[in-house]
Amino acid sequence: MTDTPSVVQITAERTYDVVIGRQLLGELPGLLGAGVRKVLIVHTEALEASAAAVREDLLAQGYEALLAVIPDAEGAKSVDVLAFCWQILGQSDFTRSDAIVSIGGGATTDLAGFVAATWLRGIMVVHIPTTLLGMVDAAVGGKTGINTAEGKNLVGAFYSPAGVLCDLVALETLPRWDFVAGLAEIIKTGFIADPVILDLVEANAEALTAWPTADEHLWGVVRELVERSVVVKGRVVSEDLKEASLREILNYGHTLAHAIEQVERFAWRHGAAVSVGMVFAAELARLAGRLDDEVVDRHRSILGSVGLPLTYRGDRWEQLLAVMRRDKKSRGDLLRFVVLEGVGKPSRLEGPDPVLLAAAFAEISADAPTSRAVLL
Template sequence: MSRSFQVVLKKVVDHSYAIEIGERLFDSLIEDLQQGLVPNVSKYAIITDSTVEPLYGRPLLERLRLNGLEADLFSFPAGETSKTRETKALLEDQLLQRAYGRDSCIIAVGGGAVTDLAGFLAGTFGRGVPSLNYATTLLAAADASVGGKTGVNTPVATNLIGVFHQPRKVYIDLAAWRTLPAREFRSGLAETIKHACLGDAGFFSDLEENLGKVISDRGQLVLDAGVCERIALANCRIKYEVVEQDEHESNLRQILNLGHTAGRALEAVSGYTLLHGEAVAVGLVIQAKLGVKRGYMTEEQAERVIALLKKAGLPTDIPDQVSNRQLMDKMYTDKKVRSGRIRFVFQDGIGAMKRFADGSYSVPVEEAEVMEVLEEMRQL
């Protein structure tokens, strides 16, 4: 005879947080900490990478210490190839060596790789400690500032190991965009264009009209302040409208993977020689061309997407060194794969997403159908 005991753990959790958009936000961050944004914390760990460390990591460390806050800086080599379990373990060991415990707060300073890795670390260190994100790139502002998805890459797949961990606040420093190489900024524009494609036809038209005010036809950064602020706000708003309804990606949130089924695969197969946004741009083209064949969008709408990506200086072709077979095989590691079948999310025209008869936003696509589009892209 056996007995059972019911463990009841029902609770309502408020994961709300603010996103502050502006220039040079260190003073705001320190004021927030002094006013109790993160209570019961005695030590702050700044997590950054080797590129951002001298520009923002060390200056923030000095400011925190000048204001009487105990803080240390932890840095790892810049780049997506460092976003691994091994890097996370090294950082955890360094935190432990400096006596960080559950009274710690993680401050992630940098781009998407930093916020992904630092957020995952915060979600598991001491079984979860509070974190703040100080986003210094457009990619981090577009992709990592809303939603709380954190994770690392493995040789097999990207971002399949991680946790949902919401920051206490996000700071988007528009001044930092002026320190970005043009290629990095363009990479962030890919996620921005993705958001317009999936959620806001008006924003898409705004980008078509005003993209030249942030980046020139020759690929030089212009960064008109008003347009940059509009881009940052629109990215946050569109992503929030999705995440609010589906925090843990049970269905609707899959639409944020637009362009990512092929894009993440291409990023990995390229050995991360392609930046995330560059790979996603090609993934958006593959999705659009598949969508035309399936009747989800018109040829003209697909051409508008491709033209906007090109205007941003982003690639729209599969690199010659990546074979269709390599790309196809890597798509099978996508987290939307179910029962060995690759699934895509699709635009419904421009500014909306296709919802299928079963209520799902993703749909299985046969390998032959994808291969046909890949072959056609090679011949253009």
């Protein structure tokens, strides 16, 4: 695989670069720029060594760099952790010309982005995602937020980063199930906009499930999957930063997925929930007369081929429905779903008949969680 980084440029309220490649630490000062004096590096304890390396490099470049250790996964996205980060910024006299660097997965990116958006009404943030999910989803697009007891990401802001470094080296040590969960968001972009992504996953499914790997060909496949997914998201975000219309297609599978995550108290990985959510959305579209059996079956075959779950326990429907009605994608009491009318042809389904919703859920119901879903 070539070591020359590729760059995807995204234009939102500001224009920024998503740099994709290997060994990208040297690119960070260029994204921060000469005007930045202080940098707060937000990371989890598991990424202490990576954060220390970034800090040493920034110190050598003349920056003042501090570290903020936050909880892992969704535990990072709380009001308490947000206040902890604000406290560091305040005690360290961070000004509008200073910056935040996030190192971690999607939860770290969401939290750090919201810290940056809210400190002094907005300071610079650069994301260094270390998971596949973070690279193709959370770090790109400018959505930031935290969770509350009432739901996931209900408090947040649209706030674009100054840049994103997708250093694929981080994937070398990514646990298999974290990698597989990230594939769900990649497959999503295939279904809504880029069929080549689906072809690539289908052709390499067995190898992808054996991650991590030393196979250079597969590394090339992963890099192309990341690039294509970022291009899809970048194109959508550039046209609709604040989710007025087009950007909603990026929520394909997410209405049910977010409900599953909340009902499971975030014990499920996001990608696992999105996988089930996409199968549900496909069944819903089929029952509404919008999608043919072949595309519905392709959902199950592709997602299942890489080890993602396809079903969820049937005794939770009323709980899930109640959570979905509170979802930020709803309008009043009107449930809204992104559905497909074909591969690469997303549309909306608003206020579907409750009988239709229940029938679609019946198609993905299981008596109890599968062992694979539990692992994910």
